[in-house]
Amino acid sequence: MTFRAPAPPRADRIRAIAAAHAAERGPLLVILHAVQAEFGFLDPDVIPVLADELNLSVAEVHGVVSFYRDFRTTPPGRSTLRICRAEACQAVGADALVEHAKQRLGVGFGETTADGAVTLDEVFCLGNCALGPSIQVDGKLQGRVSPDRLDALLGDLR
Known part of the structure; x- marks a missing residue:
C-alpha cells in the first residue's frame, strides 16, 4: 500500500x-x-x-x-445498511435477507452502491434478537425485516 x-x-x-x-x-x-x-x-x-x-x-x-470492521478506508454511502448475521437472526431468515440485499443493491459487504447511496455492512449482533432478522439503517434499528420490507426501506434511501 x-x-x-x-x-x-x-x-x-x-x-x-x-x-x-x-x-x-x-x-x-x-x-x-x-x-x-x-x-x-x-x-x-x-x-x-x-x-x-x-x-x-x-x-x-x-x-x-x-x-477492526468498524473502520472504513473508503467513503461510506449517504446511508448505511447493516444486517445482523448473529445466530438468532440467522435462525429466522437473515441469510436469505443478506442475499436479497446483495442482489438488490449489487454490492457485497463493505461496499457502496455505484450511485453512492447505500453502503452495505454486516454486524454480528444488534441486540434485537427477539425481533429478527434485524437491520440498522443509518443507526435506526428495524426488526422482523422481510425482503419486501427491506425493499421498501431501500426505496426510501434512494
Missing part, C-alpha cells in the same frame, strides 16, 4: 485530534474513531500521520485499521 501526504489543513486537523487524545491510555483506537467521525472514513494517507504522532510504525496503525 502506498501513502501520499494529506493536504496540510487536513493533516493539521488529524494532528490536533491525536494531540487531544494523546494522554489517554492506549489512545490509538480513540483517535481512529475520532478521525473517522470527523471525516467519515480513514483515508489510508492519515496512517503515516498518526503513526508519526503516536510514535508507532505505519504497519502497527495499518494493522489496527485493517483488523
Whole structure:
C-alpha cells in the first residue's frame, strides 16, 4: 500500500485530534474513531500521520485499521445498511435477507452502491434478537425485516 501526504489543513486537523487524545491510555483506537467521525472514513494517507504522532510504525496503525470492521478506508454511502448475521437472526431468515440485499443493491459487504447511496455492512449482533432478522439503517434499528420490507426501506434511501 502506498501513502501520499494529506493536504496540510487536513493533516493539521488529524494532528490536533491525536494531540487531544494523546494522554489517554492506549489512545490509538480513540483517535481512529475520532478521525473517522470527523471525516467519515480513514483515508489510508492519515496512517503515516498518526503513526508519526503516536510514535508507532505505519504497519502497527495499518494493522489496527485493517483488523477492526468498524473502520472504513473508503467513503461510506449517504446511508448505511447493516444486517445482523448473529445466530438468532440467522435462525429466522437473515441469510436469505443478506442475499436479497446483495442482489438488490449489487454490492457485497463493505461496499457502496455505484450511485453512492447505500453502503452495505454486516454486524454480528444488534441486540434485537427477539425481533429478527434485524437491520440498522443509518443507526435506526428495524426488526422482523422481510425482503419486501427491506425493499421498501431501500426505496426510501434512494
